[in-house]
Amino acid sequence: xxxxxxxxxxxxxxxxxxxxxxxxxxxxxxxGQFLPRGKKTFGPAGKISRPIPRDEDEMADExxxxxRRNARGRESDDLDPSDxxxxxxxxxxxxxxxxxxxxxxxxxxxxxxxxTWFFDExxxxxxxxxxxxxESWKGKPFTSEDGKFFLKGIRDLSDLFTDDRPKQLPDYxxxxxxxxxxxxxxxxxxxxxxxxxxxxxSKAVDAAVAHGLxxxxxxxxxxxxxxxxxSIALLLNLLARKxxxxxxxxxxxxxxxxxxxxxxxxxxxKIGESFPKMRGRVTVRLQVGDLWQTxxxxxxxVSLALFGHTLxxxxxxxxGRPDPKPFSHIFSLLKFGGGILWAxxxxxxxxxxxxxxxxxxxxxxxxxxxxxxxxxxCLHSGxxxxxxxxxxxxxxxxxxxPGKWFGFFSKGLSKEKEWLKYSxxxxxxxxxxxxxxxxxxxxxxxxxxxxxxxxxxxxxxxCEPEIPLRYTFSPTExxxxxxxxxxxxx
Ligand SMILES: C[S@@+](CC[C@H](N)C(=O)[O-])C[C@H]1O[C@@H](n2cnc3c(N)ncnc32)[C@H](O)[C@@H]1O
Numbered sequence: 001x002x003x004x005x006x007x008x009x010x011x012x013x014x015x016x017x018x019x020x021x022x023x024x025x026x027x028x029x030x031x032g033q034f035l036p037r038g039k040k041t042f043g044p045a046g047k048i049s050r051p052i053p054r055d056e057d058e059m060a061d062e063x064x065x066x067x068r069r070n071a072r073g074r075e076s077d078d079l080d081p082s083d084x085x086x087x088x089x090x091x092x093x094x095x096x097x098x099x100x101x102x103x104x105x106x107x108x109x110x111x112x113x114x115x116t117w118f119f120d121e122x123x124x125x126x127x128x129x130x131x132x133x134x135e136s137w138k139g140k141p142f143t144s145e146d147g148k149f150f151l152k153g154i155r156d157l158s159d160l161f162t163d164d165r166p167k168q169l170p171d172y173x174x175x176x177x178x179x180x181x182x183x184x185x186x187x188x189x190x191x192x193x194x195x196x197x198x199x200x201x202s203k204a205v206d207a208a209v210a211h212g213l214x215x216x217x218x219x220x221x222x223x224x225x226x227x228x229x230x231s232i233a234l235l236l237n238l239l240a241r242k243x244x245x246x247x248x249x250x251x252x253x254x255x256x257x258x259x260x261x262x263x264x265x266x267x268x269x270k271i272g273e274s275f276p277k278m279r280g281r282v283t284v285r286l287q288v289g290d291l292w293q294t295x296x297x298x299x300x301x302v303s304l305a306l307f308g309h310t311l312x313x314x315x316x317x318x319x320g321r322p323d324p325k326p327f328s329h330i331f332s333l334l335k336f337g338g339g340i341l342w343a344x345x346x347x348x349x350x351x352x353x354x355x356x357x358x359x360x361x362x363x364x365x366x367x368x369x370x371x372x373x374x375x376x377x378c379l380h381s382g383x384x385x386x387x388x389x390x391x392x393x394x395x396x397x398x399x400x401x402p403g404k405w406f407g408f409f410s411k412g413l414s415k416e417k418e419w420l421k422y423s424x425x426x427x428x429x430x431x432x433x434x435x436x437x438x439x440x441x442x443x444x445x446x447x448x449x450x451x452x453x454x455x456x457x458x459x460x461x462x463c464e465p466e467i468p469l470r471y472t473f474s475p476t477e478x479x480x481x482x483x484x485x486x487x488x489x490x
Contacts, residue, residue, distance in 0.1 A: 108399045109196045109420060112240035114275070118232070119188050119403040122270060130263070131180035147405065151412040153181035158413055173226065173257040183227050183263065185409045190309055192401045193343050193422040194233035197376075204375045205237065207432040208304035208338030212246030218303045221330070223291050224310030225253035228264025228284075230343070231306070235271050239278065250283045252298065254291040261286045292316040292326045304338035305330055311344055311353050322357065324364050331366060331430065339375060339428040346394035346421035354425050355387035361427065372433040375426035379444050379484070382465020386446065391461065391468070393446060394423040395482045441487040443469070448481050462487075 124142035127150070132138050137146070157178050160170075172178040198205050212218025222231045231251045238245060251268055255261045265284040272282030287294040291310075316323045330340060342357075344350035360366075362381055367373045369381045377393065378384070386393040396419045400407070410416045428434050444463040450470075451459070460479050461468040471487075473479055 107199075107397075109192065109397055110199050111192070111195055111402050112236045114236045114239050114271075115195070116402055118236060118271065120405055122274070123183060123187070123267065124405050126267065126270065127180050127183055130266075131176055142405070144408070147408050147412075150180060150184055151409060153177040154185045154409050155413060157181040157186070158415075171257065173260045176259075179227070179260050179263060182260070183267075184405065185413075187227055187229050187232070188401055188403055188406045189417075190229045190343070191233040191236075192420055193424075194230050194306070194308065194341075195237060196397055196420055196422070197341060197343060197424055197426065198234065198237045201375045201426055203434070203436075204338045204341070204426055204428070205234075205241075205304075206338075207336070207429065209238075209241070209243075209246065211301075211303040211337035211429075211432075212249065213244060214336070215301065215303075216246065217248040217250050217300075218246040219250045219252065219300060221252045221254065221295070221298070221302050221305045221333075222264075223254045223295065223305060223307045225255050225264055226257075226260050226308070228253055228261075228268050230308040230341075231264065231268055232271065234304075234306070235268060235278070235282070239271075239275055245277070245281065247281065248283065249278075249281045250285065252285045252287060252302075254287045254294055256288070256290060258286070258288040261288060292323070295326050296329055298329075298333060300333070301335065302330070302333040302337065305334060305340040307340070307342040309344060309350075311342060311350055311357065315353065315357070322360055324366060327361065327366050334429045336431050337429045338432070339426060341375075341424065341426045343422055343424045346396065346423055348392045351392040351394050351423035352387055354423055355384035355393055358425050358427075359383050359387055367427060367430075370433075371438050372435065373428050375428055375434050377424065377444060377482075379438050379442055379463065380465055385464060385466055385468040391447065392423070393463075394421060396421045397482075439486060443471075443485055443487055445479050445481055445483040445485060449479065 124146070128140070128142050128146055129138045131150075132146075157172065160172055160178075173182065208220070209218060220231060220234060222228055225231065228251065231253065235249070235251075238249070249272075253261050253264055255264075265286060268282060268284050272278045287297070316326065318325075334340065342354055344354050358378070362369050371379055371381045373381065377395065384393065398419055400416075400418060401410075401420065407416070446461040446463050446468055449458050449460055451457070458473050458475060458477070458479075460471055460473065460481075462471045462485070463469075471479075479485065
């Protein structure tokens, strides 16, 4: 490894071995940066200018990733991100950006036909059967009266996420009220991100399926599975897939909370039994406990590993750095197949943790230093320029998440979403690399235009190792976050 490792002096405390103290230890791990790096100026080439002001008085909304900045930043410092009108203004800002730059860039999400069946019929009826407080409610269709009843819990859970993260998030899934709320609202919200990523990186899913066809079992590890969000999204994606499916599709669900795992298992089985295409193929196995320990028990090879919104909650540390053992074990099970996908909220803290984890995996030698070990989003294997500092790597896709009940609950929360927002990292397996050619002058656009003023110089940040490139483009050009461009004169 050519890079010096001294950069990996992490601020986070080592993980406490005593499970009773885990909440405290995990609290320490949340919100920290484990690759402290100093202020930077923009990199050399192109039309580059001044340093970006860094890290002062910033807050990011958990779901939207909107940031409050102080008077020296771009946003005014009297804004309160927990204020709904502020959030609406920020959403509108994104919409305006899209309009004056010409429209969205990442393709709309192609939701499988079974999405609406699952989220409008199957899931609400299942939740009503299992979580209604009165026996007489069970076995009947989910109505708007049920919607109003469950909305109360969804509001409370949404408040809990907004108020308590990242410091003191209790074991919310221990309560039935929160499990049902998570399934009715957060499962489709987070599941939609996985659908978007499976669409965007279909070759990675192809590699996972090919592994399953070759070995006879497509084995998926869902780490921090909750109600099997990522696995359900994958199963719905596989249902819509043309071509042969592996004879066995095994989901291994890991979570510390056994009740939510059982819910996830039941939902996966229900989907498996509801479609002739899946009948007899789907099996589910549960691993209850701390996933960073239980994963070490796995011995069989794996086609795909999925982490959904877990980094945000807990990352195991040893001597102030992530413990490499569980990661190297997972990679050893993933010689072929689709690799490891992490999906996280679009907010700054989880996104930067993900960027730092990415740098760590390269710098620790857990993966070879080539961009072909990455399905997305990065086009290089140098250090992530967004791992610290004011900006962070995240993506947004215009469009609504389908489903009448998701619409109902979103409206009830006053959080009707026109954008799907997320951050992610998808590492390939060791031998099924991303073979897409990467031209030396190809760059990922990291931001929307930096100014909203249509008269201002048009600038975006482009992804380059260490320091983002501030790039000026012509008024006739259209650039938006998530696009890829070929730089001239490179
Ligand atoms: C926000 S939920 C995400 C659930 C699901 N992956 C999703 O994307 O919707 C985080 C889940 O991670 C689980 N979790 C967090 N830390 C864990 C750990 N160390 N071991 C096992 N499960 C963990 C929690 O119990 C919870 O179910």
